[in-house]
Amino acid sequence: MREFIKNEKVLALVRKAMENKCITYEEINDGLKDDFPVDKIEQLITGMMDQGILMQKQKKQKLKKQKNQLLKKQLRKKKKRNWKKKILMKIVLMTSKMKI
Secondary structure, rough: HHHHHHHHHHHHHHHHHHHOOEEHHHHHHHHHHHOOHHHHHHHHHHHHHHOOEEEEEOOOHHHHHHHHHHHHHHHHHHHHHHHHHHHHHHHHHHHHHHHH
């Protein structure tokens, strides 16, 4: 792990990860993919995990955004169904009044 900390980019990533107690694979790859071979990045990830830093597949914000988008989509579907029900109810009421 010490050999990596000599690099400014790695040091910044490690500091950020230690502050947050976690880091995403995406953040590591985006920060280091041009400067380090894959095997070195894997060694860095292992070293971070040994230091108690959690590795996450996605950022919490990204997960939150995806969840919000899904909820909005479900809400739109529900509103659409409710709208259809209201129209059907009006049609039923209108036709029932016409028969009388």
